[in-house]
Amino acid sequence: MRKAAIVGMGYTVPQTITPQLSYREMIFEAAVKAYENSGIHPKDVQSFICVSEDFLEGVSIFDEYVPDQLGANLKSVHTISADGIFAIISGFLQILTGKFDIVLVEAHSKASNILNPNEVIAFAQDPVYNQPLRLNPHYIAGLEMNRFLYSSGNTREQCAKVVVKNKKNALKNPLSAYPAKIEIEDVLNSALLSDPLRKMDKSQHADAACVFILASEKIAKSITPNPIWIKGAGWCSDDPSLETRNWDEAVYAKLSARQAYKMAGIQNPKQINLAEIDDSYSYKELQHLESMGLCRKGESGLLLEEGYFEHDGSLPVNISGGNLGAGFLFEASGAFKIVELILQLSKEAGCRQVKNASLGLAQVWRGVPTATGAVIILERED
Amino acid sequence: MELKGIGLEEEIFKISKKSEKSMKMEFKGVSLKESDFKEKKILSLENKPNLKYAWDTGVAIGRFLAELKQGRLIGRKCCKCRRIMIPPRMFCEVCFKPNDEWIYLKDKGTVNTFSICYVSWDMQKLKEPQIPAVIEIEGASKMMGILHLLGEVEPKEVKIGMKVKAVWKEIDKREGAITDIKYFKPI
Numbered sequence A: 001m002r003k004a005a006i007v008g009m010g011y012t013v014p015q016t017i018t019p020q021l022s023y024r025e026m027i028f029e030a031a032v033k034a035y036e037n038s039g040i041h042p043k044d045v046q047s048f049i050c051v052s053e054d055f056l057e058g059v060s061i062f063d064e065y066v067p068d069q070l071g072a073n074l075k076s077v078h079t080i081s082a083d084g085i086f087a088i089i090s091g092f093l094q095i096l097t098g099k100f101d102i103v104l105v106e107a108h109s110k111a112s113n114i115l116n117p118n119e120v121i122a123f124a125q126d127p128v129y130n131q132p133l134r135l136n137p138h139y140i141a142g143l144e145m146n147r148f149l150y151s152s153g154n155t156r157e158q159c160a161k162v163v164v165k166n167k168k169n170a171l172k173n174p175l176s177a178y179p180a181k182i183e184i185e186d187v188l189n190s191a192l193l194s195d196p197l198r199k200m201d202k203s204q205h206a207d208a209a210c211v212f213i214l215a216s217e218k219i220a221k222s223i224t225p226n227p228i229w230i231k232g233a234g235w236c237s238d239d240p241s242l243e244t245r246n247w248d249e250a251v252y253a254k255l256s257a258r259q260a261y262k263m264a265g266i267q268n269p270k271q272i273n274l275a276e277i278d279d280s281y282s283y284k285e286l287q288h289l290e291s292m293g294l295c296r297k298g299e300s301g302l303l304l305e306e307g308y309f310e311h312d313g314s315l316p317v318n319i320s321g322g323n324l325g326a327g328f329l330f331e332a333s334g335a336f337k338i339v340e341l342i343l344q345l346s347k348e349a350g351c352r353q354v355k356n357a358s359l360g361l362a363q364v365w366r367g368v369p370t371a372t373g374a375v376i377i378l379e380r381e382d
Numbered sequence B: 001m002e003l004k005g006i007g008l009e010e011e012i013f014k015i016s017k018k019s020e021k022s023m024k025m026e027f028k029g030v031s032l033k034e035s036d037f038k039e040k041k042i043l044s045l046e047n048k049p050n051l052k053y054a055w056d057t058g059v060a061i062g063r064f065l066a067e068l069k070q071g072r073l074i075g076r077k078c079c080k081c082r083r084i085m086i087p088p089r090m091f092c093e094v095c096f097k098p099n100d101e102w103i104y105l106k107d108k109g110t111v112n113t114f115s116i117c118y119v120s121w122d123m124q125k126l127k128e129p130q131i132p133a134v135i136e137i138e139g140a141s142k143m144m145g146i147l148h149l150l151g152e153v154e155p156k157e158v159k160i161g162m163k164v165k166a167v168w169k170e171i172d173k174r175e176g177a178i179t180d181i182k183y184f185k186p187i
């Protein structure tokens, strides 16, 4: 099979607000850095793939507004309405066709510009059955968390520990908007949103832009001595219906991980050295770990308490700080998980560097009310 | 947003029967009246999203709007391709590099294209038609300009290539928006 690698990237620092830059100026900054980082010129890029969701941008048919700031004027561009990891997978697949050697991928978040994000999320619910109830959409996470704790045996306190760990990890990551040193009690004493979910269980929005350059095997090594290879990818959607979906596990994560492991030739998920996974809500990290087979059902909480997912543990998880520590970036959330993997696999993660990191997994979920996610596996070959 | 369910099954059945018989397959549809919805003869569900945004203007748009409030047009110059761009942006999309200088431009230009619009945005007939036009601003590069309305002119007098000038709102009524220019009028 053909191969594809990520050979360069550029990003802006996730921040709670970014009034100094328009989205175009923010994306331009990320693009310039990605071109500089890879030594690629915009004219060498054969295909540009962006992600955006009109309701998050506040402009319909937003894809019309992306070319200028990427150097993609009059070139092949398309936008997909999904997380950045889906765009990387699309770029990967374009390269596998053999028709493209250099593809650019862009993702961004101007979440601070959405004045009532809960309304956008609520508007994604089924308009006939769910929206008329006028519930704050985080109730969906409350429903899911309740069922997850019930069926897995993990505890409320263990979910709080996820927040403590990820916010602590973010303290060492300059690309994070919500680092903090907190205790389990802080989470348990924070306001109830939708029982058992509390305010601090939920990640908060941030703004940032991120651009990647992907290249075919043929030219990757001429661009960088250490390309980060895309070894496997999977994506999946479970039943959108809140009434009939499987609330016991994240089926979309299970099946997309299975697809990615198969493509990557991974027999045992234990081969993976580090994982950057969705933790939009505290319990999601535990649920996703179990669903992807990165630990056994019902064991994630205990392993967390034992330090298994810490920086020096057997499987460091969300060393970047995850969405809880670094910020929830809507469709750019997955992109920043890839940023962390690339820094780690390139041994450029500084004080966060995970020893012997060579095979990493990134996973993303598109948030409530969706049951959609993707997994990607990256490897550095020495 | 509206979801419509049809409650007039019989009516539809009749029509589809008819079209089965005829050689031509015509789908005439069912005529519905406003009252059919009001009287709930047609099942429907209304839903209005409550979405609100406040876009960061950033450097380029922010300065452009601030200058409009002062009654001035400003553009940016790229020293590599020498283009002078309005509305301004902080990078040149052709050269793909940050551009270089702010340049004040005259508040007049030439009509590149125009149309005479006889319906309002929600398709109501207008008493006075509106005349949207693309105005190439004097001093800026070719194809650089402002989309605005033309005023103080009879629709039939408007021509491509016509010279026009901005008519500004009074200074205390300006708010840093494209509507600080009321319209462009012929010179």
Ligand SMILES: [Zn+2]
Pocket (backbone or CB within 6 Å): B078, B079, B080, B081, B082, B083, B092, B093, B094, B095, B096
């Ligand atoms: Zn230029």
